[in-house]
Structures are given as structure tokens and as C-alpha cells.
Amino acid sequence: MSSLPRAWINEIGRYEGQEVELRGWLDNRRSSGKLHFLQVRDGTGVIQCVVFKGDVTPEVFEQTDHLPQESAIKVRGTVRADARSPIGYEIGVKDVEVVHKAAPDYPLGHKEHGVAFLMDKRHLWLRSNRQRVVMAVRHTIIKAIRDFFDARGFRLVDAPIFTPNACEGTTTLFEVPYFDLGKAYLTQSGQLYGEAAAMAYGKIYTFGPTFRAEKSKTRRHLTEFWMVEPEVAFMDLEEDMDLAEDFLCFIAQRVLENHAKELQTVLERDISKLETVKKPFPRITYDEAVKVLQAAGNPIQWGDDFGGDEETILCSQYDRPVMVHRYPADLKAFYFKHDPQNPKLALGVDVLAPEGYGEIIGGGQREEDYETLVRRIQEHNLPVEAFDWYLDLRKWGSVPHAGFGLGVERTVAWMCGLHHVRETIPFPRMMERLTP
Ligand code: 4AD
Ligand code: MG
Secondary structure, X not given: OOOOOEOOXXXXXXXXXOEEEEXXXXXXXXXXXXXXXXXXXXXXXXXXXXXXXXXXXXXXXXHHOOOOOOOEEEEEEEEEEOOOOOOOEEEEEEEEEEEEOOOOOOOOOOOOOOHHHHHHOHHHHOOOHHHHHHHHHHHHHHHHHHHHHHHOOOEEOXXXXXXXXOOOOHHHOOEEEOHHXXXXXXXXXOHHHHHHHHHHHOEEEEEEEEEOOOOOOOOOOOOEEEEEEEEEEOOOHHHHHHHHHHHHHHHHHHHHHHXXXXXXXXXXXXXXXXXXXXXXXXXXXXXHHXXXXXXXXXXXXXXXXOOHHHHHHHHOOOXXXXXXXXXXXXXXXXXXXXXXXXXXXXXXXXXXXXOOOEEEEEEEEEOOOHHHHHHHHXXXXXXXXXXXXXXHOOOXXXXXXXXXXXXXXXXXXXXXXXXXXXXXXXXXXXXXEOOO
């Protein structure tokens, strides 16, 4: 038992000159004669704890020279400033209590490992300092998302995960047996429920896991990902783009405020690339985007969808996100309102993040006319009966409305400068990965 204050590494500076108790795990150690240097992590950071032979009992000195990596320990000692330390402090150890002596063969020792191996050991990989920072940034982004909408009076509405119909096309639906009712699908998007809620509460957001049976093995696709979807009654496409722009600036700012240092020191992120995320974002039409691509030597023709390659070329032209609006309606989901100026175009927008990160937001204005919407559902070969409730929204008080969806994992990848979304969620689900 000890009556010392329990200190956390991220707040260790508060205790300079004082004796504290630190509870954590041994990340690494090295010895030189009368000194053992223990790198200890507690989930908030890593700190060096220096064990000097003359300061501890012979038993403690002997034991700390042999402790395996990931042993759980309580360290008692004095916090002192240290200019060489990345966090500015170290601990002069007086005592070490071993809570659990780890097995000797921790699989993620301090050497290079392949990604497949790291993914297999994801439950342990999360302990690394790099993953700690990625998860901290993810937390900040999720908090920023909620704060942004909450401060603007949006009502949070939770959409169901079992759904009776498709929202984003039938090719990426996950089917689940559902009692006597036949089958249900895991939701691809909360949007349709968000529209019902927007007609009830004016401005809302849904935020939860969404599912796509994506057969693509790209660095941008997961089968389970988190999406936030604002939806606003009496809003058009232009205002939707304004909202998306303010939203992304807010998120980037929050990440910089909270993580500038660790992004640079731990993830080697060039944060000047995030400092440019300021209004106004360029807004270009799909037509203009096609011309930009063709000028860059891409073989795209009007009417083709943008794949990863096209997105990469487009977003690399700008130092901040670019908004591409008015895509060919044929490329888009059934619910998009078509442009009254040119009915071949959908009033939709994709926001592409810079540095090759590609689409992070998709959204637009919804069709609010009953007859038109019925026709669209039929044209998309979707069962009209399944959309009865959704069509009701166009019978009573139908108004122009719009919204968008932001993928959390792609946003985390962009902010952290990660190559692949698999590192942005604690336990990623992909076509070929269901464990751990
Ligand atoms: O463009 P999407 O498909 O749009 C919708 O689902 C609309 N219902 C949103 C709305 O208007 N309310 O998806 C929106 C975003 C994408 O821009 C991307 O960031 C993310 O969701 N996303 C994925 N992220 C990871 N893995 C996948 N397989 C993703 N599919 C979409
Ligand atoms: Mg999209």
C-alpha cells in the first residue's frame, strides 16, 4: 500500500519534484552497470524510469534487470525534469512492485514486424505508442463531431442497424436471417432514418457503425465503419456544402489543438498540411473535374465514376479539401434530387481530402417529390413496398432537405497521415479479416 499520489504520464509535469506512484507496463528496458532504464507506459504516454542501484533494495534492483516486456508494475519515485526526454520528464525510482510478471515471449518485441502479423496481433498492437496516438486522434475527432453538431442545436438521433431495405445500392448489402420476417440487412447508412428525423426535429445527426459488403481490398475500404450523417430540413445543396466546409475546418482545428506535438513526434505527420484546411474550399462541378483529369492524362470519359486513381489525382491538385458537385445522376443513389437546370445531374457533392486521401464525405440534396421518388425507386429496381414509410415523408409536409455522411476512419487516416484505414479503428473488419 502506498499513500503517494497516483500520477498519469500525460499529466506528469504537475508533479515535478514530488514523489508519485505510476501504474503501468514495462515497454522496454536497458541497463548500464549501476543503472537500469525502464520505459514504462500507462496508456497515456511513455516515460523513462531510472533505477539507480543505491536508491532501491538489492531485490528490486535485481528483479528490474530481468523483467520481461509488458510486465505490469507500480513504480514509486520522484518526478524530475529532463531536457533529453521527449516528454520533458523522467522518474527517479525508489521502488518497483511487480503486479504481473509477463511471459517471456511477447510477440511484439522491439523489432520490425510485417503488417499481416501486426493485424493478427491487433489486440496487443494497440498497446504501441503509435497506436495510442492514432486512437487518441480518433477520440478527438469523434468528440469534435459531436461538439460541432451539439453546439449548433442538432438533435442526435440513433438509426437502427437492422434494416429492411438498401440505402446505398444492393451490391454491398450484408444479409442477416431475421426470425419469421425472413431477412434483414445491416445498415449501409442511417440517412433514410435521418430524413424522417429531420422532418420531426429540423436538424439532426445520426452517428454509428455502418456496414458495406465491399469486395474491394483498397486502403480506403472497411466492411464496418463509423459514419456521422447530419440531415437538415429546408436546406439545399449550397448550404449543405457550407456546412461540410465549416465541419471539416472545425475537426482539423481540434486535432491540431490537441495533438500537434504527438502527430509530429510519434507519427511523423507534416502538420503544415492540416494547417491549410481553411475556408473556402474549392468547389468544382463533375464536368470540370473530368476536364482536370483529362488534362492530367487520365482516360476518363464523361459519365464514368471516379475510382481511387481519379480521386487521388483530383485531390492532389489542392492544399485543402475539394468539393466536387453535380455528378451524373446515373452514378448516384435513388434518393438524390436531380438538378432542375440539367436533369442528367444529381444535386450531390463528394468532398475529397488532399494528399491522396480521397472521398471523406458524400452527400447532397434529396428528392422531395412523391411521384418522382416512386419512379426513381422503380428505376433502381428497388421494392417500392419496402420504402412505404420513407415515401410517407413526401406526403406530409415535404420540404427541400439535404445532408451528408462523413466516414470517421478515412478522416482519421487523413489527419494522422496513415496509408491505410485499417489502423484507424481498434478492431478493423475487412473482406479478409474478422479476427481478433
Ligand atoms: O458516399 P457514401 O456512400 O454516402 C452515404 O452513405 C450517404 N447516405 C451519406 C448521406 O448523405 N447521409 O458514404 C459516405 C462516407 C464516404 O465519403 C466515406 O468517407 C465513408 O462514408 N465510407 C467508407 N469508409 C470506409 N469504408 C467504406 N467501405 C466506406 N464507404 C463509405
Ligand atoms: Mg460516396
